[in-house]
Amino acid sequence: MRVTDEAIDRIKQMIVSGELQPGDRLPREADLAARLGLSRNSLREAVKALALIRILEVRQGDGTFVTSLDPALLMETMGFVLDLHQDASVLEFFEVRRILEPAAAARAALRMPDEDVIALRKLLDDLGEEPSADDQLACDVEFHRLLAIGSGNRALASIIESLRQPTYRARIWRGLTQTGAVARSVAEHRSILDAIAAREPEVARAWATVHIAGVERWIQDAVNLDAGEAAPPGPRTASGESARVLNRSTPAEY
Numbered sequence: 415m416r417v418t419d420e421a422i423d424r425i426k427q428m429i430v431s432g433e434l435q436p437g438d439r440l441p442r443e444a445d446l447a448a449r450l451g452l453s454r455n456s457l458r459e460a461v462k463a464l465a466l467i468r469i470l471e472v473r474q475g476d477g478t479f480v481t482s483l484d485p486a487l488l489m490e491t492m493g494f495v496l497d498l499h500q501d502a503s504v505l506e507f508f509e510v511r512r513i514l515e516p517a518a519a520a521r522a523a524l525r526m527p528d529e530d531v532i533a534l535r536k537l538l539d540d541l542g543e544e545p546s547a548d549d550q551l552a553c554d555v556e557f558h559r560l561l562a563i564g565s566g567n568r569a570l571a572s573i574i575e576s577l578r579q580p581t582y583r584a585r586i587w588r589g590l591t592q593t594g595a596v597a598r599s600v601a602e603h604r605s606i607l608d609a610i611a612a613r614e615p616e617v618a619r620a621w622a623t624v625h626i627a628g629v630e631r632w633i634q635d636a637v638n639l640d641a642g643e644a645a646p647p648g649p650r651t652a653s654g655e656s657a658r659v660l661n662r663s664t665p666a667e668y
Contacts, residue, residue, distance in 0.1 A: 421460035424450050429469070429480060440470070440478045505633055507581050512626040514574055515558065518565040519606055519622035520615035526564035531611050534560055538603055550596045551585060557603050564610070585629065598628070 428434045440446060440461075447457045461478055464470040471479050534557065541553045555578060562571035602625040609618035 421450070421452050421456045422463055424452070425460055425464060426469070434480050436480050436482050438480045440480070504581065505630060507577050508626060508630040508633065511574070511577050511581065512623060512630060514570065514577075515562070515626055516619040516622040518562050518567075518570055518574060519610065519618040521566060521570075522561055522564035523610045523613055523615040523618040525566035526610055530560065530564055531607070534564075534607050535611070538600065538607065541600065545596060545600065550599060554585065554599060554603070561606070561610075581629075595632075599625070602628070 425434075425440075434440070441449070443454055443457060447454045450457070452460075461470055461472065465472050465478075468481055471481050473479065537553060537556060537560070541549060545553070558578070559571075559575060562574040565571060602621060605621045606618055606625065609615075609621055
């Protein structure tokens with residue numbers, strides 16, 4: 415179990431057992447982290463994730479509270495969890511992204527104006543070295559929007575933009591709960607951009623494939639699909655030209 419997932423599970427158990435009641439305020443962060451044997455950072459990410467699905471409510475300057483847990487309030491939460499853990503339909507949207515966005519990245523390597531490449535670089539640089547999941551997601555959305563526009567094909571850019579909303583919540587949840595997801599996503603964005611700036615369309619295509627497939631594989635784990643129906647091989651098992659491209663360009667973490 416990932417560290418953040420473990421933290422989420424422990425807080426949920428406190429609620430299920432009745433130790434924390436609806437409306438109760440959570441203990442101080444330092445005290446609760448010590449009590450649960452967790453790092454404060456893991457606890458903080460767990461609280462953000464549970465607040466996202468309305469189990470907890472963060473009140474600035476007042477603390478963090480268990481929500482009313484009213485059934486009507488939690489209907490959205492139920493739908494959110496079902497989307498990611500029981501319904502494989504979101505994978506179909508990511509499959510379409512995996513088909514289209516690498517093509518957009520390859521076209522952008524040939525067609526994106528230099529000033530737009532510079533603007534994309536600034537977008538990533540402004541994010542900083544240790545961005546929050548929220549900041550990274552906002553950057554992610556804008557990065558993919560500008561990359562699609564940079565393909566020079568308005569129809570392609572429009573289709574890619576239409577896929578943003580159906581995949582948005584999955585990208586939020588992954589950023590909050592998967593260890594290293596934020597840093598990995600930023601690194602992959604930089605690799606895609608480096609390939610575009612170097613005018614290497616096949617490298618850009620390969621990195622965009624890796625980037626989308628990583629989220630796709632994470633969702634497959636969440637919905638417990640057969641690995642045989644999974645996303646395309648990652649960078650370690652890719653074959654042909656893509657494998658050669660990745661071996662030449664992949665950061666050490668891969």
